[in-house]
Amino acid sequence: MHVLALAAPSESRDAAAATLRDALAEAGRVGVVTAGSLETPDHDTYTVDGAAWRGSGSGGGLTDALDRLARDHDYALLVGFPDTRFPTVSVGADTDVDDPLVDADALDDLDPASVVDALDDTEPLETLDSLVADLKRHPDAEYAGAVATFTGRVRAKEGPDDDPTTELTFEKYAGVAADRLDAIRDDLTDREGVIEVAFHHRVGPIPYGDDIVYVAVLAAHRREAFRAVEDGIDRLKGEVPIFKKEVTVGDEFWVHDR
Numbered sequence: 001m002h003v004l005a006l007a008a009p010s011e012s013r014d015a016a017a018a019t020l021r022d023a024l025a026e027a028g029r030v031g032v033v034t035a036g037s038l039e040t041p042d043h044d045t046y047t048v049d050g051a052a053w054r055g056s057g058s059g060g061g062l063t064d065a066l067d068r069l070a071r072d073h074d075y076a077l078l079v080g081f082p083d084t085r086f087p088t089v090s091v092g093a094d095t096d097v098d099d100p101l102v103d104a105d106a107l108d109d110l111d112p113a114s115v116v117d118a119l120d121d122t123e124p125l126e127t128l129d130s131l132v133a134d135l136k137r138h139p140d141a142e143y144a145g146a147v148a149t150f151t152g153r154v155r156a157k158e159g160p161d162d163d164p165t166t167e168l169t170f171e172k173y174a175g176v177a178a179d180r181l182d183a184i185r186d187d188l189t190d191r192e193g194v195i196e197v198a199f200h201h202r203v204g205p206i207p208y209g210d211d212i213v214y215v216a217v218l219a220a221h222r223r224e225a226f227r228a229v230e231d232g233i234d235r236l237k238g239e240v241p242i243f244k245k246e247v248t249v250g251d252e253f254w255v256h257d258r
Helices: 010-027 035-039 062-070 112-120 128-136 174-189 222-239
Strands: 002-007 030-034 043-048 051-056 075-079 088-091 102-104 146-153 165-172 194-201 204-207 211-219 242-248 252-254
Touching (some): 002 010, 010 112, 062 075, 062 128, 128 146, 128 194, 174 194
Parallel strands (some): 002 075
Antiparallel strands (some): 146 211, 165 242
């Protein structure tokens, strides 16, 4: 799922959101998340394909909303979240956004089709739930008796005397990384009993405690699933050109340089 944030002055925000929502809806299923509804303690409200959905319960927030939408949506539009790591469209001459995906001085200057094109070229949001949901929609899922997964996350230390790691930054050798992942996936799905394999490795800065990489396998039985997950993450780390920079409280370095 691709996530797009909107930054616009209050007087044009609703119109800009509607314009972007309609453009995204022409390309896929879109959910709109507004900051106001998430700040209300007893419910969250999303707009999905023009219809309202409401769920009761306390807590939640943007992360929970995106986790839900990522399972079966192509796009999410965030309205009223000025400080977000996601690609942002800036509408309005006085809007203060660092490195916007698209910058328009006014709503009349916004080309929504070009926004969708630019968004499709950015890194999508994947969650473990969204990968598993995709696997369960596989045409041969009726033959599957197991789903096995692996999640890699940013740890603070390897030993008690280490400086704590505050974040890791990952960069992919884009075309080569995708080709290598496809080759690994093909090898694993050729195995007896393995139906489908899914990978996702985030890029950019990832803070301590956040997830880095997911591997998910749909298989006939648990043994095939577990073996494919283990071999999949081992081969990803060994064969796919993804470079890691580590930032600790006292240092910053690319791991391959050491």
